[in-house]
Amino acid sequence: MKAGIIGGTGKMGMLFSPVFERAGYQVIVSGRTTDVTSAEIAQTCDLIIVSVPIRDTVQVIQEIAPLLTKEQLLCDFTSLKVAPVAAMLESKAQVIGLHPMFGPTVSSITRQTIVMCPVRVTGTTLSDFRHIFLREGAVCTIATPEEHDRMMAIVQGLTHFVTICMADSIRRLDVDIGKTEPFMSPVYQIELSLVGRLLSQDPALYADILELNPFVPEVLAACREAAGELSGIIQDGDPGAFTTFFSRDTRHLGTYCGRGQELTDALIECMVKK
Incomplete structure (x- = not known):
């Protein structure tokens, strides 16, 4: 063969x-x-x-x-x-x-x-x-091919979009990454590592994933809507509205919240041992 x-x-x-x-x-x-x-x-x-x-x-x-x-x-x-x-x-x-x-x-x-x-x-x-x-x-x-592409709009499209936006926000703020290290929390270190991992690769790959998947636009529209609503709540300084926003996402993710806590705890423990 x-x-x-x-x-x-x-x-x-x-x-x-x-x-x-x-x-x-x-x-x-x-x-x-x-x-x-x-x-x-x-x-x-x-x-x-x-x-x-x-x-x-x-x-x-x-x-x-x-x-x-x-x-x-x-x-x-x-x-x-x-x-x-x-x-x-x-x-x-x-x-x-x-x-x-x-x-x-x-x-x-x-x-x-x-x-x-x-x-x-x-x-x-x-x-x-x-x-x-x-x-x-x-x-x-x-x-099916359609099921795959719809799921990739979340698994890849949303993830990569948010990661790139984090990188560009740091650039727009003219933040020296090196100066953040003495203040680094484990979660920030994990997030920053994901940013570095993505930016060290071929931008053409991520352009294709984001631009050629027909289901990505509706996902990014939801992301922009969520960011806009959350920004408004923060600007208003309304802790009750923030709790409502936060809690509905907690309910939606359900048991994965606990699983995510366990996984990141294990990851942080590995980071500390190194």
């Missing part, structure tokens, strides 16, 4: 190549520096995975789609699913959209989540393919 990763010379392709090799595949990769082309992978491999930047994904899929047969399995590693899956369905191949919910800096996929969107695939193929990841210790979540 042959597995071809288009864009496989990138970090995500390099992370997953050994995964498929351990599953019995001969892995072939293509990229800007390889002699192997996307067309060659499409014509010779049983499993084809497109692992290129989000903005390029649909175009790459469209280029190889006419070359594929119904015996092949076509997948992608993109952070969005609706548009790439629609493009993959234009081929004759079986189709499963994939989204690894982690970056390529992890040491393995053990205990990491992979979202799978099986849209045209036999039950046996899906079971066998899913088992590749389960055998590595990964967690597989099944969703």
Whole structure:
């Protein structure tokens, strides 16, 4: 069996190549520096995975789609699913959209989540393919492409938006981060670490996640509305209104509030030990 990763010379392709090799595949990769082309992978491999930047994904899929047969399995590693899956369905191949919910800096996929969107695939193929990841210790979540993109508008879109806004607020205030260190609380250190982690990566990735997901605008509208209401309460100096605002969110998150407390307590304890 042959597995071809288009864009496989990138970090995500390099992370997953050994995964498929351990599953019995001969892995072939293509990229800007390889002699192997996307067309060659499409014509010779049983499993084809497109692992290129989000903005390029649909175009790459469209280029190889006419070359594929119904015996092949076509997948992608993109952070969005609706548009790439629609493009993959234009081929004759079986189709499963994939989204690894982690970056390529992890040491393995053990205990990491992979979202799978099986849209045209036999039950046996899906079971066998899913088992590749389960055998590595990964967690597989099944969703439709629309369910995936709606959830990513929260999990990625909202999270990244708020993190970038925190960074830009610090910049607008002309705050010297170094001078905040003597005043640093554990929570601030965690938040600032998330800011640093995001800003140390490729801005094009975050631009695509925020700009190309059709469900992000409604999420950001809710975020702006929440920020506006909370700002008004703070400006009015009304502790009762603040408690009402705070308490309704506590009720909505329910038991996760306690879980979040436990998780961050454990994280803070690890930070102190270091």
